Amino acid sequence: MNDISGIHRTRTIQWDDPLATAGRGAQLSGIDYMRAVAAGDLPPPPIAKLLDMTIDSIEPGRVVFACRPQEFHCNPMGVVHGGLAATLIDSAAGCAVQTLLDPGAFMSTIDLDVTFVKPVMPGHEPLLCTGEVIHQGGSILTASAKLTGAGDALFAYGHITSKVRRAA
Numbered sequence: 602m603n604d605i606s607g608i609h610r611t612r613t614i615q616w617d618d619p620l621a622t623a624g625r626g627a628q629l630s631g632i633d634y635m636r637a638v639a640a641g642d643l644p645p646p647p648i649a650k651l652l653d654m655t656i657d658s659i660e661p662g663r664v665v666f667a668c669r670p671q672e673f674h675c676n677p678m679g680v681v682h683g684g685l686a687a688t689l690i691d692s693a694a695g696c697a698v699q700t701l702l703d704p705g706a707f708m709s710t711i712d713l714d715v716t717f718v719k720p721v722m723p724g725h726e727p728l729l730c731t732g733e734v735i736h737q738g739g740s741i742l743t744a745s746a747k748l749t750g751a752g753d754a755l756f757a758y759g760h761i762t763s764k765v766r767r768a769a
Contacts, residue, residue, distance in 0.1 A: 612673050614651055617644035623707075631702035635659050652688060656696070662734040664696040672723045681721035686730075686748050686757040690715055693732030694744035694761040701734060701742070708742065708763040715759035726751045740765050 622643050626634040637643040639656040649655065654668040666689055676682040691713050698708045721728065732746040742765060747758040 610672070616647040616650045619646055622646070627705050627707075630704050631699040631706065632659065632661055635664065635696055635700055648688065648692070652685060654689060654692065657729060659696075659700060661700050662697055662737075664693050664700060664732050666693045666696075666730045666732075667727050668730070669727045670721050670723050670725045675723055679723075681723060681725075683715070683717055683757075686717060686721065687713065687715045687759070689728070689730035689748055690732070690746040690757065690759040691761060693730040694746040694759070695732070695763060697732035697734050697744045697746075698742045698761075698763045698765070701737060702765060703767070706765055706767045708765050710761045711764050712762040713759065714761075715757055717757045718755050721750075721756050728756065735760070740767075 626637070626643055629637060635656065636659055638645055639659055652668065653671065654666050657665040657667040668685070668689060670681045670685065674681045674685045691710055695708060695710055702708065728748055728750055730746055730748045732744055734742060734744045736743040742763050743760060744763070745758070745760040748756045750756060
């Protein structure tokens with residue numbers, strides 16, 4: 602295959618064993634687990650390293666992620682792939698749910714709905730994705746998230762339904 606730009610790009614990432622991190626995190630409440638990751642006391646999950654997303658803030662039932670869209674996030678048309686927005690929405694909403702859980706409990710997304718409002722370009726200012734719990738049932742929780750840029754410009758929004766599994 603010919604490289605039409607003449608410039609080859611590389612990106613190297615390193616990550617920690619996610620199962621070891623989850624084992625250490627299982628001893629903490631959900632919000633303490635999230636705070637430990639944000640503070641660097643526990644390593645971030647591999648997906649966060651791969652996509653270069655970080656936790657901006659944490660409150661009970663609310664988490665904000667930050668991500669600066671870059672060239673390595675692009676699809677073949679040269680715009681940021683919608684999968685980045687979907688991952689940020691799932692992550693922010695899911696972590697908002699996690700902040701409400703007891704030690705040993707964890708959540709998994711069972712439904713994800715994303716609506717794309719406008720395209721994101723590489724090099725765009727940092728995006729913020731704010732996730733908030735909207736319903737807390739016994740084992741099913743729902744949360745919404747919105748992906749915004751400068752001046753609260755909306756790029757995408759969505760919601761998740763999550764199933765909570767409790768420690769035995």
